[in-house]
Amino acid sequence: MDKFKQIIADYPFIAFIIAFGILALLPPFVLTDVYQSHLASLIFVNIIVAAGLNIVKGYCGQVTVGHVGLFAVGSYTAGTLFLYMGMGFWVTLPIAIIVTAFFGVAMGIPSFRLEGPYLALATLGGGEAIRLFIENGNFFRSTFGISDIPAPSLFGYNFDTPDRYYFISMTIMIIAVYFSFSILRSGVGRAFMSIREDPICAAAAGINVKKYKILAFILSAMFAGAAGAVYAHLPPGYIHPNNYTVIEMVTFLAMVVLGGLGHIWGGIIGAIVITIVYDLTRPLYKYQLLIFGLTIIFTILFMPKGIGGFIDRYFITKRFKAKTGAEKNVT
Amino acid sequence: MLLKTKQLSKSFGGLKAMNKVDFELPKNEIRGIIGPNGSGKSTFFNLVSGIYDTDPGSYIEFDGHDITNAPAHKIAEYGLSRTFQLLRLYQDMTVLNNVMSGYHTRIPYRFFDAVVGRKKIWDQEKIIKEEMMDLLSFVGLADYAELNASELSGGQRRLLVLARAIAMKPKLLMLDEPAAGLSPVNVDNLMKIIMQLKDKYGLTLIIIEHILKVVMDTCNTVTVFDHGQKIAEGSPQQVKDDNAVIEAYLGKKMNDEEMRKALAV
Structure with missing residues (x-):
């Protein structure tokens, strides 16, 4: 062992x-029926977005509320590439990631000057601008949405049903989570955390604060772009501007906060829990936003490091007691 | 000279926080900086370490590099490390991560390797972790490695800040009031650790300190600031008897006549 x-x-x-x-x-x-396979793919898409959001929000501490706009950029890059050039998933995915990375740079530049709620406002504006731009442009089929985006095929095998697409979304999710794991466990993740805690001290310790801030935005944008492309090609392959509103953003934030801000598995735990709860409470759709809002508030009040941090805490306290003798109590 | 400043100036609006200071520091020296509150000691640190930009006409040289108005992270890469008066601990990070983040300038792998998670990253990280654990045991915080920095006591925080600053293996370490708020026993303990670290890593030190005993006992040379100007420099004994220094701290020495005048009012 x-x-x-x-x-x-x-x-x-x-x-x-x-x-x-x-x-x-x-x-x-x-996964006993088609709907559950579809839900599984949605969970994987959310995991990719939340893992990316955890990099910029949880680790680097930059409050971004425009992340859903980057998600939209990924989806619509894939959608329009199919619409006008007939490109398939294996081409649209990398292009979507690259294009979204550039939007990530634009979203990150305000963070040089702004922080906290002000940065949140700026990025909120950015995200909403992207959505409104899509909604009001004929180029993007405005409110009709883009439909019939084909599912990928590999060596003649079509992943065109939800239970087959499961393998595509799952593979990309695993790769994305692996990348986020590697980034956050290395010195890069530590640099992000130092910037979150104290940018001045981080600079004095040799960390190029601007470079790492923009890096965090680019990396998380790439995750959002990949997720957007996977979401666009998800059978039946339909995307609509209404899928990228602030409400979706709140859901993404709720995932990261509930899972654990700045916890390596935070986004992943949160994405799984929230997506399943969201689905189970569909009959109560009137109260869903209320529930998510309250979830965020109560998590921050009573479990500031989320589920992941809560579990970690238990083991750390246990180990510390074992090391120094039980009579010394921490916290 | 390891550190050299010429005509170093900084004004905030109309206030001249630092006024044409020439400062030279040879290698392996322990330099003390003293002065009343608001005399420009911390401003001096902030200017040298790149936190503030200097006024035009200033010049700072560190280890042969011109670092005038260089960004702070660049200066740190040249081997200048500092601590802050208000500590600036990474409260929400573990003690170990605090120290490991101080290692940043020495990380040997490139960013791209970290993204794809190559094996050599994890080997390097393991080496870094072991080295940092050694450093933590040296200052006596090894047991607390997994706890959050916010859970440490005041004295332990001071030690952690010191360890974090040492982690980058600096050539010059600037300590801003390392012993503020410590009990006399802890002050002695801290100074002992600082001296051991100095020998171990071959450091040059600049120490700002209000506890004069610390300065007088440990420093080779003492520089005194007042109102943004350097008013005295010399061995601790010389500085102690310097009239300008006494004036800055206690006010002007009066002769009998002046005294009579002052009391007659």
Whole structure:
């Protein structure tokens, strides 16, 4: 067992291959109908967005409320590339990621000057501007939305039903989570955290604050772009500006906050919990936003580091007590 | 000279916080900086470490590099490390992460390697972690490595800030009131650790301190600031007897006649 742990610590990607294997074998046992496969794909899309949002919001501490705009950029890049040039998923995905990265730079530049609520306002404006631009432009089919975006195919095999598309979204989710894991566990993640805690001290410690801020925005934008493309090609392949409103943004934020701001698995835990709860409470759709708002508030009040931080805390306290003797109590 | 400033000036609006200061610091020296509150000690640190931009005409040189108005992170890369009067701990990070973030300038791998998660990253990280744990045990915080920095006591925080500043293996370490708010026993303990670290890493030190005993006991040379100007410099004994210094701290020495005049009012 210890040897196995050692191997995982040296080669973390092995853990991700194992996760991939488990998730690949799961569908016949868990996903009993088409709708559940569809929901699983939605969870994976949300995980990608939330993992990206956790980089910029949770780790780097930049309050962005325009992330859903970047998600829209990813979707609509894929959508329009199909609409006008007939491109398929394997071409639109990388292009969507690159285009969204550039939008991420634009979204990140205000962070040089603004922080906290002011940055939130600026990015909120950015995100909404993107949505309104799409909604009012014939180029993007305005409020009709873009439909019939084809699902990808590989070696003649079509992933055109939800239970088949599951494998596409799942693979990309695993890769994205692996990247976020690597980034956040390395010195780059530490640099992000230092900037969140104290930018002046971070600069004095040799961290190029502007560079790392913009890097955080670019990285998280790339996640949002990938998620957007996966979402656009999700059967039946329909995207509409109404899928990218502030309400969606609040949902993404709720995921990161509930999962644990600045916790390495924060976005992932939150995305799974929130997407499932969101689906189960569909009959109560009138109260959903209220519930999410209250979830954010209560999580911040009583569990400021979210579910992930809460679990970590338990083990850290336990280990500390074991090391220094139980009579010394922390916190 | 490791650090050299010429005509170093800084004004905030009409206030001259730093006024044409020439300062030279040879290698391996322990330099104390004293002066009343508002005399420009911390401003001097902020100017040298690049937190503030200097006024035109100033010149700062560090280890052969012209660092006038260079960005703070660049100056840190040249090997200048500092602590802050208000500590500026990364409250919401673990003690270990606090120290490891101080290692940033020495990280050997490139950013791209980190994104794709190559094996050498995890090997390097392991080495960094071990080295930083050694440093933490040296200052006596190894048991607390996993706790958040906000959970430490005041004295432990001072030690953590010190460890974080040392982590980058600086050539010059500037300490802004390292012993403020500590009890006498803890002050002695802290100064002992600082001296051990100096020998271990071959540091040059600048210490701002209000506890004069610390300055007088440990520093080779003392520089005194008042109203943004350097008013005295020399060995602790010289500075102690300097009239300008006494005046700055206690007010002007009066002769009998002046005294009589002052009391007659």
